[in-house]
Amino acid sequence: MRSFTAVALAVAWRGIHNAFTNPSILVPSLLFPLFFFTAFAGGLSRVGDVPGFDFPAGYTAFQFVFVFLQSAAFGGIFNGFAIARDFESGFARRLLLAAPRRTGIIAGYALVALVRWAATASVVFVVALLSGMEVLGDPAELFALVLLGLLVNVAAVLWAAGIAMRFRTLQAGPLMQVPVFLTLFLAPVYVPLDLLDGWIHAVASVNPATFLLEAGRGLFAGEPTEVGAAFAIALGAVAVLTLWALRGLKSAESAG
Amino acid sequence: MSENPLLLQVVHLGRRSVVRTLRQPLNVVPSFVFPLILLAVNVGGLASAARIPGFPADDYLDFALAFTFMQGALFATTNAGTDLARDIQTGFLNRLALTPMRGAALLLGQLAGVIALALLQATLYIAVGLIAGVRPESGILGLFAIVFLGVLIALGFGAIGAFLALRTGSGEAIQALFPLFFVFLFLSSMNLPRNLIEIEWFRTVATINPVSYLIEGIRSLIITGWDAEALALGFGLAGGIAALGLAAASVALKGRLARS
Numbered sequence: 475m476r477s478f479t480a481v482a483l484a485v486a487w488r489g490i491h492n493a494f495t496n497p498s499i500l501v502p503s504l505l506f507p508l509f510f511f512t513a514f515a516g517g518l519s520r521v522g523d524v525p526g527f528d529f530p531a532g533y534t535a536f537q538f539v540f541v542f543l544q545s546a547a548f549g550g551i552f553n554g555f556a557i558a559r560d561f562e563s564g565f566a567r568r569l570l571l572a573a574p575r576r577t578g579i580i581a582g583y584a585l586v587a588l589v590r591w592a593a594t595a596s597v598v599f600v601v602a603l604l605s606g607m608e609v610l611g612d613p614a615e616l617f618a619l620v621l622l623g624l625l626v627n628v629a630a631v632l633w634a635a636g637i638a639m640r641f642r643t644l645q646a647g648p649l650m651q652v653p654v655f656l657t658l659f660l661a662p663v664y665v666p667l668d669l670l671d672g673w674i675h676a677v678a679s680v681n682p683a684t685f686l687l688e689a690g691r692g693l694f695a696g697e698p699t700e701v702g703a704a705f706a707i708a709l710g711a712v713a714v715l716t717l718w719a720l721r722g723l724k725s726a727e728s729a730g
Numbered sequence: 731m732s733e734n735p736l737l738l739q740v741v742h743l744g745r746r747s748v749v750r751t752l753r754q755p756l757n758v759v760p761s762f763v764f765p766l767i768l769l770a771v772n773v774g775g776l777a778s779a780a781r782i783p784g785f786p787a788d789d790y791l792d793f794a795l796a797f798t799f800m801q802g803a804l805f806a807t808t809n810a811g812t813d814l815a816r817d818i819q820t821g822f823l824n825r826l827a828l829t830p831m832r833g834a835a836l837l838l839g840q841l842a843g844v845i846a847l848a849l850l851q852a853t854l855y856i857a858v859g860l861i862a863g864v865r866p867e868s869g870i871l872g873l874f875a876i877v878f879l880g881v882l883i884a885l886g887f888g889a890i891g892a893f894l895a896l897r898t899g900s901g902e903a904i905q906a907l908f909p910l911f912f913v914f915l916f917l918s919s920m921n922l923p924r925n926l927i928e929i930e931w932f933r934t935v936a937t938i939n940p941v942s943y944l945i946e947g948i949r950s951l952i953i954t955g956w957d958a959e960a961l962a963l964g965f966g967l968a969g970g971i972a973a974l975g976l977a978a979a980s981v982a983l984k985g986r987l988a989r990s
Contacts, residue, residue, distance in 0.1 A: 512916075516931075517916070519928040520922060523782060656771075659771045665778050673774065
């Protein structure tokens with residue numbers, strides 16, 4: 475266990491140091507969520523006037539929760555790029571040789587993703603508050619929302635790690651991003667599920683991301699809904715994707 | 731043709747650019763598919779926005795189709811820039827500099843790939859729109875105007891990509907600029923008409939953002955008909971961006987060739 479922790483902390487320290495001292499890595503991961511928040515909450519605020527839109531905390535808060543969970547997911551994906559880059563540069567192979575407990579490598583990368591997302595989410599939250607966003611949830615509900623974000627972040631980094639360790643090249647970037655992007659955007663991003671029509675309503679109704687979003691928005695508005703389903707989905711995703719990432723690690727080990 | 735060396739050079743480099751562009755499915759396919767995916771997602775998610783009082787179209791698809799052309803043009807920017815940067819990094823540009831090739835031929839030839847791609851993109855986007863039920867108010871002639879404006883926008887954005895490639899000489903730098911361009915697209919009237927943007931600073935940014943007028947030029951042909959003001963602004967700005975981009979790229983090319 476001590477060797478697992480030592481490997482995880484060493485990988486985490488290196489990743490966190492790289493992320494926070496390299497503006498070309500840090501800035502996009504901070505700016506992207508802010509930009510989405512600005513574009514959606516600012517540019518689309520009139521959508522809150524659409525008949526049937528009844529989110530109590532207003533359109534800014536409605537979009538904030540999406541951007542909050544999206545930043546958690548993409549924080550994990552961005553870390554997948556770092557893993558792929560480590561394989562391209564040869565660092566990851568040396569790491570595989572040196573680490574006494576290789577599963578600690580995955581835990582280390584997951585820690586990096588968590589720390590990076592914590593910074594991003596804090597910045598987005600402060601900007602949202604400064605823009606006049608209403609927060610109706612109590613501290614316990616907000617804590618639950620943060621916990622949900624953490625699980626999404628871990629699930630995303632495990633997904634990206636599995637891809638990165640199987641393909642071991644940055645060219646696999648679209649494979650990490652596109653499925654997550656599509657899953658998120660095929661949920662009720664702009665309006666609640668009830669206001670969606672046609673094929674997108676059908677897809678969103680069975681999309682697991684819809685439960686995460688609805689639970690997150692409910693917690694933020696102080697009207698919890700679908701919380702159990704959302705946590706079950708998030709925990710299930712973490713469990714399945716842990717196996718996925720571990721199989722990826724095995725694939726990387728086999729490749730030598 | 732042989733009597734006009736500039737034309738001959740443009741044809742040869744243009745053929746190389748077109749073939750190289752179309753032979754890279756990893757670059758070409760996303761530029762066709764991604765804008766259409768985002769269109770489907772946005773139209774599905776924002777269909778109810780057409781119920782906002784004062785919204786200029788009955789169907790959000792009519793309103794949103796114009797944005798796909800902008801996204802296509804954005805891909806043109808990065809493709810053109812990345813290809814030219816690769817020519818710089820591999821030394822191809824240096825070898826060309828040893829020949830009697832003119833700078834103008836290099837730029838025009840390089841952008842031929844962008845134009846070919848933009849033409850295919852615009853045709854596909856219009857076909858998908860028509861199949862999905864869009865009926866442009868400007869009629870069949872309007873379809874040609876949409877394609878022409880779409881290609882002109884892609885040419886302008888491609889010229890900017892070429893300028894950036896010549897300045898930086900790095901494909902990675904061009905890729906890193908992609909998010910910046912994306913910000914310009916999103917801080918425009920892409921999702922709602924400017925008069926319906928409620929947040930004042932956002933409306934101001936969208937009003938001074940040239941991208942809004944490029945989108946509105948194409949959009950006017952779909953939902954309004956032949957709107958002289960929107961078209962003058964759209965074509966004027968697209969032509970201006972193309973002229974400025976080409977001029978800037980020419981200057982950067984001279985500097986790059988002088989250094990090589």
